[in-house]
Amino acid sequence: MSTFDNPFDPDRNLRAGCACGQHQSAAEHEQATALRCAPVESEEKRYEGVVASAVMRAIFPQDLARRAFLKSVGASTALAALSQFFPLQTATEVFAQAGAPEKKDLKVGFIPITCATPIIMAAPLGFYAKHGLNVDVVKTAGWAVIRDKTINKEYDAAHMLAPMPLAISLGLGANAIPFAVPAIENINGQGIVLASKHKDKRDPKDWKGMKFAIPFDYSMHNYLLRYYLAEHGIDPDTDVQLRSVPPPEMVANLRADNIDGFLAPDNICQRAIYDGVGFMHLLSKEIWDGHPCCSFAASREFITTAPNSFAALTRAIVDATAYASKAENRKQIAEAIAPANYINAPVTVLEQVLTGTYADGLGGVKTDEKRVDFDPFPWQSFAVWMLTQMKRWGQIKGDVDYKAVAEQVYLATDTRKLMTEMGLAPPTSSYKSFAVMGKTFDPAKPEDYLAGFKIRKAS
Amino acid sequence: MTASLRLRAGLVSIVLLVAFLGVWHLAVRSSAPVTTMSPEYAKLMGLTATQGKSAMPGPFDVGAKLWEHVKSPFYDNGPNDKGLGIQLGYSIARVGTGYLLAVLVAIPLGFLIGMSPLLSKALDPFIQVLKPISPLAWMPLALYTIKDSSISAIFVIFICSIWPMLLNTVFGVASVRKEWINVARTLEVGTIRRAFTVILPAAAPTILTGMRISIGIAWLVIVAAEMLVGGTGIGYFVWNEWNNLSITNVIIAILLIGVVGMLLDQILARFTRMVTFPE
Numbered sequence A: 001m002s003t004f005d006n007p008f009d010p011d012r013n014l015r016a017g018c019a020c021g022q023h024q025s026a027a028e029h030e031q032a033t034a035l036r037c038a039p040v041e042s043e044e045k046r047y048e049g050v051v052a053s054a055v056m057r058a059i060f061p062q063d064l065a066r067r068a069f070l071k072s073v074g075a076s077t078a079l080a081a082l083s084q085f086f087p088l089q090t091a092t093e094v095f096a097q098a099g100a101p102e103k104k105d106l107k108v109g110f111i112p113i114t115c116a117t118p119i120i121m122a123a124p125l126g127f128y129a130k131h132g133l134n135v136d137v138v139k140t141a142g143w144a145v146i147r148d149k150t151i152n153k154e155y156d157a158a159h160m161l162a163p164m165p166l167a168i169s170l171g172l173g174a175n176a177i178p179f180a181v182p183a184i185e186n187i188n189g190q191g192i193v194l195a196s197k198h199k200d201k202r203d204p205k206d207w208k209g210m211k212f213a214i215p216f217d218y219s220m221h222n223y224l225l226r227y228y229l230a231e232h233g234i235d236p237d238t239d240v241q242l243r244s245v246p247p248p249e250m251v252a253n254l255r256a257d258n259i260d261g262f263l264a265p266d267n268i269c270q271r272a273i274y275d276g277v278g279f280m281h282l283l284s285k286e287i288w289d290g291h292p293c294c295s296f297a298a299s300r301e302f303i304t305t306a307p308n309s310f311a312a313l314t315r316a317i318v319d320a321t322a323y324a325s326k327a328e329n330r331k332q333i334a335e336a337i338a339p340a341n342y343i344n345a346p347v348t349v350l351e352q353v354l355t356g357t358y359a360d361g362l363g364g365v366k367t368d369e370k371r372v373d374f375d376p377f378p379w380q381s382f383a384v385w386m387l388t389q390m391k392r393w394g395q396i397k398g399d400v401d402y403k404a405v406a407e408q409v410y411l412a413t414d415t416r417k418l419m420t421e422m423g424l425a426p427p428t429s430s431y432k433s434f435a436v437m438g439k440t441f442d443p444a445k446p447e448d449y450l451a452g453f454k455i456r457k458a459s
Numbered sequence B: 001m002t003a004s005l006r007l008r009a010g011l012v013s014i015v016l017l018v019a020f021l022g023v024w025h026l027a028v029r030s031s032a033p034v035t036t037m038s039p040e041y042a043k044l045m046g047l048t049a050t051q052g053k054s055a056m057p058g059p060f061d062v063g064a065k066l067w068e069h070v071k072s073p074f075y076d077n078g079p080n081d082k083g084l085g086i087q088l089g090y091s092i093a094r095v096g097t098g099y100l101l102a103v104l105v106a107i108p109l110g111f112l113i114g115m116s117p118l119l120s121k122a123l124d125p126f127i128q129v130l131k132p133i134s135p136l137a138w139m140p141l142a143l144y145t146i147k148d149s150s151i152s153a154i155f156v157i158f159i160c161s162i163w164p165m166l167l168n169t170v171f172g173v174a175s176v177r178k179e180w181i182n183v184a185r186t187l188e189v190g191t192i193r194r195a196f197t198v199i200l201p202a203a204a205p206t207i208l209t210g211m212r213i214s215i216g217i218a219w220l221v222i223v224a225a226e227m228l229v230g231g232t233g234i235g236y237f238v239w240n241e242w243n244n245l246s247i248t249n250v251i252i253a254i255l256l257i258g259v260v261g262m263l264l265d266q267i268l269a270r271f272t273r274m275v276t277f278p279e
Helices: A026-033 A043-059 A063-073 A075-085 A088-096 A114-121 A143-151 A164-170 A220-231 A247-255 A268-274 A300-305 A307-324 A327-337 A347-355 A380-392 A402-409 A412-421 A446-451 B002-027 B039-043 B059-071 B084-115 B117-130 B135-146 B149-174 B178-186 B191-229 B234-243 B247-275
Strands: A105-110 A134-139 A157-161 A179-184 A186-188 A190-195 A211-214 A241-244 A261-265 A278-283 A294-299 A357-359 A365-367 A372-374 A434-436 A439-441
Touching: A105 A114, A105 A143, A105 A307, A114 A157, A114 A186, A114 A294, A114 A307, A114 A327, A114 A347, A114 A372, A143 A157, A143 A164, A143 A294, A143 B135, A143 B149, A157 A164, A164 A179, A164 A294, A164 A380, A164 A402, A179 A300, A179 A307, A179 A402, A179 A412, A190 A220, A190 A268, A211 A220, A220 A241, A220 A261, A220 A380, A247 A261, A247 A268, A247 B234, A261 A268, A268 A278, A268 A347, A268 A357, A294 A300, A294 A307, A300 A307, A307 A327, A307 A372, A307 A412, A327 A347, A347 A357, A380 A402, A380 A434, A380 A439, A380 A446, B002 B059, B059 B247, B084 B117, B084 B149, B084 B191, B084 B234, B084 B247, B117 B149, B135 B149, B135 B191, B149 B191, B178 B191, B191 B234, B191 B247, B234 B247
Parallel strands: A105 A134, A105 A157, A211 A241, A211 A261
Antiparallel strands: A157 A294, A179 A294, A186 A372, A190 A261, A190 A278, A357 A365, A434 A439
């Protein structure tokens, strides 16, 4: 489980195998750590491990020799001997101090929903400060505004829906400006909520003519809802009405009977239930378990002009994400992000979202610990999937080089390097296959995948 | 006679207020619990769902919350949560800046246009087209070109409040009585002196009426603009509380917006009275 590799363990293989060394092969390791990145107890320990294994590797280029040495003298003696002539402590400190940030006072925009948890909580829980930054997290009114403010450089980085940086980089709905995603915020954590009067209309085939709200056109919510409807034979462009509505207005609209339901980010879903206007039809997790939702994004320009600030920011976000991924921290996080300065929502609602024990709006209490989860690694296969859906629904016209765009925007390689430096165990590959409603997606063959859909916008 | 009229009007106002609050209070009273639910489920639900409490707060809820705000109007809990006093301060500062800029542009410009019948006719269609544009329509354009949200908000106030002032100044200057100008001509008063000693005093009441309309518009605009750009101000406060579906705070904000708007209007009304002259 731990990602810290102990170089003084004689049974460990430092070279071959996997990144953390606990598994026989890279594939096995990846399986074990694919969705989690649990940090070790303390930062210092982690960095010490990274430094120590580097030193051991330098002294014993032959792995066999290192193992023989450790077996004969024992790990503690080896550590003592090594510390004699190599200042491990000092080296660790030097290593942990990455380049000083060019700009310390940063502004990061966010939308008040639980998807932004790592970005928000990093302020009250001190993750930004820990990485030498003074960050103001600024609440923003909507996705278009957060996009414009980030493009205008009022924000140095921002919380964006995972497809937005792709859309901005491609110039969809805005001028083409190269953006990049160093980290995904959350996986899962959305839901389809229907108005209470539709209690008995649980089969999507009966949904013809209904009105649904989504937060933004370039959102996972849009793609997931369309996917879900289309799999049930409903054409989202002709059989139902999809409206782009800012999340806070969704609950009010549901109460006013202007919409029949929505696929929205949490805490909005839980808020509708809390206020007794709707019920949870389906968690987004049931459509695609482990889907990305929101991302942490910055412009290429910021990355090139302030690379150290950017790296420190990414480290803080990755750190916060790792902290948020632990179930035992969730209650504390809910309390930290509930005040008016951050999400501004009742603590009970946030707790239900984050702990996964929630009222379903139909009189039952359900538990699903993975209702929302946090995993920072920006899989490029996620980006490829989003691009196939953009093309499927006519947002991208003509051909697109899936791989090139994904690799340009989703910084898997840089984040992997950074996570390795932090002593975490990032996956070794940037692409993975996954299944959406039972249909397997192969990131190597996006066009075939796209051709497999019966319902799509005629282009 | 006037004193008793005032007294009677005041009494009617109070009766109306009490009646309004009473109806409000009765209308939002909670009904009996709608459904029975298990206690663990109820613990996870809001009061609206568990006790059948109306989603609208009553006058007492609003009063209690208002008192809380009045007690600490200047608290600062970080960039996204400041006291109502600070928020109103930000809004008034924005309105003031945008409005003053509009005054500086509209009055001299209106003066020049008003003194030339040709220009005032030629520019009229443009002004008429630009006048009715809503602040929300200007916002995306402003954000896109100015690339700064706080300047955009000020620009939107400027552009929305300039037209009534401009039109009124043009009208006021153009309709100064011909006899007065002719008298000035006969006495061989120079153009600049004529503008300041004859035309300006004569047109002042009309110009100030335009300024009074404009300050009302500027205050209307600020709420919409701040809801969009966010960060600070009373408009942001409304949006932030709406986000939390806190109707109580939204009602308080509405009340305060009304009060501040009335004060701004009263200030301009006083200025108007100062320059009015009997004919």
